[in-house]
Amino acid sequence: MRNGLVQLGAWAAATGAAVALSWFGVHAVLTGAAFEQPTALPLPSPAAKDVAAAESATRSPSASRVESTPEAALGTATQRAAAPATSTPPPAPAPTTAAAPAASRKPAETSVRSFLVPGGKVALDLRPSSAELVSATPDPGWQMQVWHGDQWMRIDFSKGGDANSVFVTWNGHEPDVQTVVR
Template sequence: MRNGLVQLGAWAAATGAAVALSWFGVHAVLVDAGFEQPSALPLPSATGGTPDDPSTGQVAVATVGEATQRPADPSSSPSPSPTPSSKPSPTAVRKASTATSVHSYLVPGGRVALDMKADRAELVSATPDSGWQMQVWQDTEWMRIDFSKGSSTNSVFVTWNGHPPDVQTVVR
Protein backbone atom coordinates (compact mmCIF):
# COMPACT_ATOMS: atom_id res chain seq x y z
CA MET A 1 0.00 0.00 0.00
CA ARG A 2 2.80 2.36 0.96
CA ASN A 3 4.62 1.66 -2.31
CA GLY A 4 1.48 2.64 -4.29
CA LEU A 5 1.16 5.95 -2.43
CA VAL A 6 4.81 6.79 -3.09
CA GLN A 7 4.34 6.09 -6.81
CA LEU A 8 1.14 8.18 -6.89
CA GLY A 9 2.93 11.06 -5.15
CA ALA A 10 5.87 10.89 -7.56
CA TRP A 11 3.49 10.84 -10.56
CA ALA A 12 1.51 13.84 -9.22
CA ALA A 13 4.71 15.85 -8.56
CA ALA A 14 6.11 15.09 -12.05
CA THR A 15 2.79 15.93 -13.74
CA GLY A 16 2.45 19.17 -11.79
CA ALA A 17 6.02 20.20 -12.68
CA ALA A 18 5.44 19.43 -16.38
CA VAL A 19 2.20 21.44 -16.46
CA ALA A 20 3.80 24.39 -14.67
CA LEU A 21 6.83 24.36 -16.97
CA SER A 22 4.59 24.22 -20.07
CA TRP A 23 2.37 27.02 -18.78
CA PHE A 24 5.24 29.37 -17.98
CA GLY A 25 6.88 28.64 -21.36
CA VAL A 26 3.71 29.39 -23.32
CA HIS A 27 2.92 32.40 -21.13
CA ALA A 28 6.38 33.92 -21.74
CA VAL A 29 6.01 33.51 -25.52
CA LEU A 30 2.50 35.00 -25.58
CA VAL A 31 3.47 37.99 -23.41
CA ASP A 32 6.42 38.75 -25.70
CA ALA A 33 4.19 38.49 -28.80
CA GLY A 34 2.73 41.92 -27.96
CA PHE A 35 -0.90 41.40 -28.92
CA GLU A 36 -2.67 44.64 -29.76
CA GLN A 37 -6.14 45.33 -28.47
CA PRO A 38 -8.60 45.40 -31.40
CA SER A 39 -10.11 48.78 -32.11
CA ALA A 40 -13.83 49.26 -32.62
CA LEU A 41 -15.11 50.48 -35.96
CA PRO A 42 -17.70 53.26 -36.01
CA LEU A 43 -20.98 51.89 -37.32
CA PRO A 44 -23.05 54.16 -39.54
CA SER A 45 -26.75 54.35 -38.93
CA ALA A 46 -28.87 52.60 -41.54
CA THR A 47 -30.76 55.85 -42.26
CA GLY A 48 -27.81 58.23 -42.43
CA GLY A 49 -24.06 58.39 -42.77
CA THR A 50 -23.19 59.10 -39.14
CA PRO A 51 -22.31 56.52 -36.50
CA ASP A 52 -24.85 55.62 -33.84
CA ASP A 53 -24.55 57.64 -30.67
CA PRO A 54 -23.36 55.27 -27.92
CA SER A 55 -24.17 57.81 -25.20
CA THR A 56 -27.89 57.59 -25.93
CA GLY A 57 -27.97 53.85 -26.50
CA GLN A 58 -30.16 54.37 -29.57
CA VAL A 59 -29.47 52.50 -32.77
CA ALA A 60 -31.06 53.50 -36.07
CA VAL A 61 -32.41 50.58 -38.12
CA ALA A 62 -33.76 50.40 -41.66
CA THR A 63 -37.27 49.04 -42.03
CA VAL A 64 -38.97 47.19 -44.87
CA GLY A 65 -39.57 49.45 -47.86
CA GLU A 66 -37.39 52.23 -46.50
CA ALA A 67 -34.70 52.80 -49.13
CA THR A 68 -31.63 54.76 -48.18
CA GLN A 69 -28.85 55.59 -50.62
CA ARG A 70 -25.44 56.56 -49.35
CA PRO A 71 -23.20 58.69 -51.54
CA ALA A 72 -21.65 56.55 -54.23
CA ASP A 73 -19.61 57.14 -57.34
CA PRO A 74 -21.57 59.74 -59.37
CA SER A 75 -20.94 57.80 -62.60
CA SER A 76 -22.62 54.68 -61.23
CA SER A 77 -26.32 54.26 -60.93
CA PRO A 78 -28.15 51.78 -58.72
CA SER A 79 -29.32 48.71 -60.55
CA PRO A 80 -32.87 47.62 -59.88
CA SER A 81 -33.16 44.23 -58.25
CA PRO A 82 -36.05 42.05 -59.34
CA THR A 83 -38.11 40.96 -56.37
CA PRO A 84 -41.34 39.02 -56.48
CA SER A 85 -44.33 40.84 -55.06
CA SER A 86 -44.65 38.25 -52.29
CA LYS A 87 -41.21 39.11 -50.88
CA PRO A 88 -40.32 42.33 -49.04
CA SER A 89 -38.49 44.93 -51.05
CA PRO A 90 -34.75 45.08 -50.32
CA THR A 91 -33.23 48.23 -48.93
CA ALA A 92 -30.34 49.28 -51.13
CA VAL A 93 -27.30 50.42 -49.20
CA ARG A 94 -24.24 51.68 -51.03
CA LYS A 95 -20.82 52.06 -49.52
CA ALA A 96 -20.01 55.45 -48.05
CA SER A 97 -17.16 57.38 -49.60
CA THR A 98 -14.62 57.41 -46.78
CA ALA A 99 -10.88 56.97 -46.51
CA THR A 100 -11.18 53.43 -45.17
CA SER A 101 -12.29 50.46 -47.21
CA VAL A 102 -14.07 48.82 -44.24
CA HIS A 103 -17.79 49.59 -44.12
CA SER A 104 -20.35 48.54 -41.54
CA TYR A 105 -23.98 47.62 -42.12
CA LEU A 106 -26.63 47.39 -39.42
CA VAL A 107 -29.75 45.24 -39.69
CA PRO A 108 -32.15 44.15 -36.97
CA GLY A 109 -30.38 41.22 -35.35
CA GLY A 110 -26.77 42.13 -35.99
CA ARG A 111 -23.96 44.10 -37.57
CA VAL A 112 -21.74 43.27 -40.54
CA ALA A 113 -18.35 44.81 -41.34
CA LEU A 114 -17.06 44.37 -44.91
CA ASP A 115 -13.72 45.26 -46.47
CA MET A 116 -14.79 46.71 -49.84
CA LYS A 117 -12.21 46.32 -52.61
CA ALA A 118 -12.63 47.54 -56.19
CA ASP A 119 -13.46 44.07 -57.50
CA ARG A 120 -14.58 42.10 -54.42
CA ALA A 121 -15.68 42.29 -50.80
CA GLU A 122 -14.29 40.42 -47.80
CA LEU A 123 -16.10 39.72 -44.55
CA VAL A 124 -14.34 41.39 -41.60
CA SER A 125 -16.90 40.46 -38.96
CA ALA A 126 -20.55 39.54 -38.49
CA THR A 127 -21.85 39.97 -34.96
CA PRO A 128 -25.36 38.86 -34.00
CA ASP A 129 -27.29 40.73 -31.32
CA SER A 130 -28.18 38.92 -28.11
CA GLY A 131 -30.65 36.11 -28.80
CA TRP A 132 -30.08 36.11 -32.58
CA GLN A 133 -28.37 33.44 -34.69
CA MET A 134 -26.00 34.23 -37.57
CA GLN A 135 -25.15 32.24 -40.68
CA VAL A 136 -22.78 33.08 -43.56
CA TRP A 137 -22.72 31.76 -47.13
CA GLN A 138 -19.83 32.72 -49.40
CA ASP A 139 -18.77 32.05 -52.98
CA THR A 140 -16.27 33.62 -55.39
CA GLU A 141 -18.68 36.38 -56.54
CA TRP A 142 -21.24 36.81 -53.75
CA MET A 143 -21.81 36.62 -50.01
CA ARG A 144 -24.92 36.35 -47.83
CA ILE A 145 -25.09 36.96 -44.08
CA ASP A 146 -28.35 36.08 -42.28
CA PHE A 147 -29.44 37.03 -38.77
CA SER A 148 -32.38 34.97 -37.54
CA LYS A 149 -34.53 34.76 -34.44
CA GLY A 150 -37.65 32.64 -34.42
CA SER A 151 -39.40 33.15 -37.76
CA SER A 152 -37.62 36.48 -38.50
CA THR A 153 -34.64 36.53 -40.83
CA ASN A 154 -32.78 39.68 -41.89
CA SER A 155 -30.06 39.45 -44.53
CA VAL A 156 -27.10 41.31 -45.98
CA PHE A 157 -26.35 40.41 -49.61
CA VAL A 158 -23.08 41.37 -51.31
CA THR A 159 -22.44 40.74 -55.02
CA TRP A 160 -19.47 41.61 -57.22
CA ASN A 161 -19.91 39.54 -60.38
CA GLY A 162 -17.93 41.65 -62.87
CA HIS A 163 -18.76 44.93 -61.10
CA PRO A 164 -17.75 46.73 -57.90
CA PRO A 165 -19.31 45.23 -54.77
CA ASP A 166 -23.01 45.98 -54.32
CA VAL A 167 -24.55 45.63 -50.84
CA GLN A 168 -28.26 45.16 -50.21
CA THR A 169 -30.07 44.49 -46.96
CA VAL A 170 -33.40 42.71 -46.65
CA VAL A 171 -35.37 43.31 -43.46
CA ARG A 172 -38.38 41.03 -42.94
Protein backbone atom coordinates (compact mmCIF):
# COMPACT_ATOMS: atom_id res chain seq x y z
CA MET A 1 0.00 0.00 0.00
CA ARG A 2 2.78 2.38 0.94
CA ASN A 3 4.61 1.61 -2.32
CA GLY A 4 1.51 2.59 -4.33
CA LEU A 5 1.19 5.90 -2.49
CA VAL A 6 4.84 6.71 -3.14
CA GLN A 7 4.38 5.99 -6.85
CA LEU A 8 1.19 8.10 -6.95
CA GLY A 9 3.00 10.99 -5.22
CA ALA A 10 5.95 10.79 -7.63
CA TRP A 11 3.58 10.71 -10.61
CA ALA A 12 1.62 13.74 -9.30
CA ALA A 13 4.82 15.72 -8.67
CA ALA A 14 6.24 14.94 -12.13
CA THR A 15 2.93 15.75 -13.83
CA GLY A 16 2.58 19.03 -11.93
CA ALA A 17 6.15 20.03 -12.78
CA ALA A 18 5.61 19.22 -16.48
CA VAL A 19 2.36 21.22 -16.62
CA ALA A 20 3.93 24.19 -14.84
CA LEU A 21 6.99 24.18 -17.11
CA SER A 22 4.81 23.97 -20.23
CA TRP A 23 2.52 26.74 -19.03
CA PHE A 24 5.40 29.10 -18.27
CA GLY A 25 6.99 28.41 -21.67
CA VAL A 26 3.78 28.99 -23.61
CA HIS A 27 2.84 31.99 -21.49
CA ALA A 28 6.22 33.66 -22.17
CA VAL A 29 5.80 33.23 -25.94
CA LEU A 30 2.15 34.30 -26.13
CA THR A 31 2.51 37.33 -23.88
CA GLY A 32 4.84 39.11 -26.27
CA ALA A 33 3.50 37.95 -29.62
CA ALA A 34 -0.13 36.99 -29.77
CA PHE A 35 -1.85 39.73 -27.83
CA GLU A 36 -0.26 42.94 -29.07
CA GLN A 37 -2.44 46.02 -29.49
CA PRO A 38 -3.56 46.29 -33.14
CA THR A 39 -2.52 49.41 -34.97
CA ALA A 40 -4.36 51.20 -37.73
CA LEU A 41 -2.80 51.51 -41.15
CA PRO A 42 -1.79 55.03 -42.11
CA LEU A 43 -4.19 56.66 -44.52
CA PRO A 44 -2.84 58.55 -47.54
CA SER A 45 -3.10 62.31 -47.39
CA PRO A 46 -4.83 64.33 -50.12
CA ALA A 47 -1.39 65.49 -51.28
CA ALA A 48 -0.35 61.87 -51.84
CA LYS A 49 -3.45 61.33 -54.01
CA ASP A 50 -2.44 64.32 -56.18
CA VAL A 51 1.06 62.88 -56.65
CA ALA A 52 -0.36 59.45 -57.54
CA ALA A 53 -2.75 61.03 -60.05
CA ALA A 54 0.12 62.95 -61.65
CA GLU A 55 2.23 59.79 -61.88
CA SER A 56 -0.59 57.79 -63.43
CA ALA A 57 -1.17 60.55 -66.01
CA THR A 58 2.44 60.26 -67.21
CA ARG A 59 2.23 56.50 -67.78
CA SER A 60 0.95 55.03 -71.00
CA PRO A 61 -2.62 53.66 -70.82
CA SER A 62 -1.54 50.13 -71.71
CA ALA A 63 1.10 50.05 -68.95
CA SER A 64 -1.33 51.19 -66.28
CA ARG A 65 -3.93 48.61 -67.36
CA VAL A 66 -1.42 45.76 -67.11
CA GLU A 67 -0.16 46.90 -63.70
CA SER A 68 -3.61 47.36 -62.24
CA THR A 69 -4.96 43.94 -63.12
CA PRO A 70 -4.07 41.38 -60.47
CA GLU A 71 -5.50 38.64 -62.70
CA ALA A 72 -2.87 39.33 -65.36
CA ALA A 73 -0.03 39.45 -62.83
CA LEU A 74 -1.26 36.27 -61.16
CA GLY A 75 -1.54 34.47 -64.50
CA THR A 76 2.04 35.41 -65.46
CA ALA A 77 3.44 34.28 -62.10
CA THR A 78 1.49 31.02 -62.27
CA GLN A 79 2.74 30.30 -65.76
CA ARG A 80 6.35 30.84 -64.65
CA ALA A 81 5.95 28.66 -61.58
CA ALA A 82 4.27 25.86 -63.49
CA ALA A 83 6.88 25.72 -66.28
CA PRO A 84 8.86 22.46 -66.15
CA ALA A 85 12.64 22.60 -65.96
CA THR A 86 13.72 21.42 -69.44
CA SER A 87 16.56 22.23 -71.78
CA THR A 88 14.23 23.67 -74.43
CA PRO A 89 12.73 27.08 -73.90
CA PRO A 90 9.06 27.04 -72.95
CA PRO A 91 6.60 28.06 -75.64
CA ALA A 92 5.44 31.66 -75.63
CA PRO A 93 2.23 32.09 -73.68
CA ALA A 94 -0.85 32.62 -75.78
CA PRO A 95 -2.26 36.12 -75.61
CA THR A 96 -4.90 36.38 -72.94
CA THR A 97 -7.88 38.66 -72.77
CA ALA A 98 -7.83 38.95 -68.97
CA ALA A 99 -6.65 42.58 -69.19
CA ALA A 100 -9.50 43.67 -71.48
CA PRO A 101 -12.41 42.91 -69.10
CA ALA A 102 -10.49 44.41 -66.17
CA ALA A 103 -9.82 47.59 -68.14
CA SER A 104 -13.47 47.97 -69.09
CA ARG A 105 -14.63 47.70 -65.46
CA LYS A 106 -14.83 50.98 -63.62
CA PRO A 107 -13.75 50.89 -59.99
CA ALA A 108 -16.46 51.77 -57.52
CA GLU A 109 -16.24 55.32 -56.27
CA THR A 110 -14.90 55.06 -52.76
CA SER A 111 -13.38 57.48 -50.36
CA VAL A 112 -11.67 56.35 -47.18
CA ARG A 113 -11.83 59.01 -44.51
CA SER A 114 -10.40 59.05 -41.01
CA PHE A 115 -12.12 60.51 -37.96
CA LEU A 116 -10.32 61.25 -34.70
CA VAL A 117 -12.29 61.42 -31.46
CA PRO A 118 -11.00 61.42 -27.88
CA GLY A 119 -10.39 57.73 -27.24
CA GLY A 120 -9.54 56.49 -30.74
CA LYS A 121 -9.50 56.69 -34.52
CA VAL A 122 -12.09 55.47 -37.02
CA ALA A 123 -11.48 54.91 -40.73
CA LEU A 124 -14.59 54.63 -42.93
CA ASP A 125 -14.98 53.79 -46.60
CA LEU A 126 -17.73 56.22 -47.63
CA ARG A 127 -19.41 55.24 -50.90
CA PRO A 128 -22.20 57.18 -52.66
CA SER A 129 -24.96 55.03 -51.14
CA SER A 130 -23.32 53.12 -48.29
CA ALA A 131 -20.49 53.12 -45.74
CA GLU A 132 -18.15 50.42 -44.46
CA LEU A 133 -15.91 50.33 -41.41
CA VAL A 134 -12.26 50.00 -42.42
CA SER A 135 -10.74 50.15 -38.94
CA ALA A 136 -11.45 51.41 -35.44
CA THR A 137 -8.45 51.69 -33.14
CA PRO A 138 -8.89 52.65 -29.49
CA ASP A 139 -6.23 54.70 -27.70
CA PRO A 140 -4.36 52.95 -24.86
CA GLY A 141 -6.68 52.41 -21.90
CA TRP A 142 -9.86 52.93 -23.96
CA GLN A 143 -12.32 50.28 -25.10
CA MET A 144 -14.16 50.20 -28.40
CA GLN A 145 -17.56 48.81 -29.32
CA VAL A 146 -19.31 48.73 -32.72
CA TRP A 147 -23.01 48.48 -33.52
CA HIS A 148 -24.37 48.38 -37.06
CA GLY A 149 -27.59 47.88 -38.95
CA ASP A 150 -28.60 47.87 -42.60
CA GLN A 151 -28.22 51.62 -43.05
CA TRP A 152 -26.43 52.88 -39.95
CA MET A 153 -23.34 52.29 -37.83
CA ARG A 154 -22.16 53.44 -34.40
CA ILE A 155 -18.62 53.20 -33.03
CA ASP A 156 -18.09 54.02 -29.32
CA PHE A 157 -14.85 54.59 -27.43
CA SER A 158 -15.25 54.40 -23.65
CA LYS A 159 -13.07 54.72 -20.58
CA GLY A 160 -14.54 54.88 -17.12
CA GLY A 161 -17.50 57.28 -17.32
CA ASP A 162 -16.36 58.89 -20.59
CA ALA A 163 -17.85 57.76 -23.91
CA ASN A 164 -17.30 59.29 -27.36
CA SER A 165 -19.12 58.13 -30.49
CA VAL A 166 -19.01 58.20 -34.27
CA PHE A 167 -22.42 57.80 -35.95
CA VAL A 168 -22.82 57.02 -39.67
CA THR A 169 -26.20 56.93 -41.43
CA TRP A 170 -27.06 56.41 -45.11
CA ASN A 171 -30.82 55.78 -45.22
CA GLY A 172 -31.65 56.85 -48.81
CA HIS A 173 -28.92 59.52 -48.88
CA GLU A 174 -25.15 59.80 -49.01
CA PRO A 175 -23.45 58.70 -45.79
CA ASP A 176 -23.61 61.29 -43.03
CA VAL A 177 -20.94 61.10 -40.30
CA GLN A 178 -21.43 62.73 -36.91
CA THR A 179 -19.04 62.64 -33.96
CA VAL A 180 -20.34 63.06 -30.41
CA VAL A 181 -17.88 63.92 -27.64
CA ARG A 182 -19.30 63.70 -24.11
